[in-house]
Structure formats: structure tokens, C-alpha cells
Amino acid sequence: MELEKINLTELEIPYVTNVTGEYVSDISKTKELLVKQISSPVKWEQSVRNMINNGVDTFVEIGPGKTLAGFIRKIDRNVKCINISTVDDLDKLKEISL
Structure with a gap:
């Protein structure tokens, strides 16, 4: 294998x-x-x-669309979901404090 x-x-x-x-x-x-x-x-x-x-209180979805973020919000509306679908969206990652 x-x-x-x-x-x-x-x-x-x-x-x-x-x-x-x-x-x-x-x-x-x-x-x-x-x-x-x-x-x-x-x-x-x-x-x-x-x-x-x-x-975990912040999730990052990478790729077109926001389907997974929608599923996450249905599980818990209190978590933050960030969607990165373009290179320009990478600036959104600055919102995350590590």
C-alpha cells in the first residue's frame, strides 16, 4: 500500500x-x-x-462558499466563523488572536 x-x-x-x-x-x-x-x-x-x-471558538473555512460555516453555526451560534475564498480574504485572519 x-x-x-x-x-x-x-x-x-x-x-x-x-x-x-x-x-x-x-x-x-x-x-x-x-x-x-x-x-x-x-x-x-x-x-x-x-x-x-x-x-475552540473560531473556525476558518477555506474555499469558495460558506457551507461548512453554516453547518457550524447551526451547531453553536456563539462561535466565530471566518471564510477565506480569495487571496484578498486572507486579511480576515488578522481578526484571530492566537
Whole structure:
């Protein structure tokens, strides 16, 4: 399998997998999750709720349209959603305080 040829480095920041909706901090699970991602349902709402419950209050949607931002707002109207659909929109990222 081609995926076996890829070397992954240790994670600096955990990510939320759409396979389980949970945070992943162990890189050894990533390849298995990538394989499962192809045929598993996307746990979108569980993923977003998990991030919000862990303090995420700003989401950035990159690409044309605002579909995902709309889905996020239906889950929680209190979070901020920023849409980046053009190069000019990159200035919106200045609104995020890290």
C-alpha cells in the first residue's frame, strides 16, 4: 500500500479526526484513520462539538462558499466563523488572536 511508504513525524498539535470525532495526538494512529476515512461516515457534528467543548471558538473555512460555516453555526451560534475564498480574504485572519 502506498500509504505505508509515507513517513509521518510526531504531532506538534493534536487534530480531530472525522472518523471518530475525537482528538488524535498519537501519530501511530494516523495511517489507520486515513484508511478508515475513505469508507467511514464523517462525524461532523461530533467533531465540531468536541472542538467547541475543548475551547475552540473560531473556525476558518477555506474555499469558495460558506457551507461548512453554516453547518457550524447551526451547531453553536456563539462561535466565530471566518471564510477565506480569495487571496484578498486572507486579511480576515488578522481578526484571530492566537
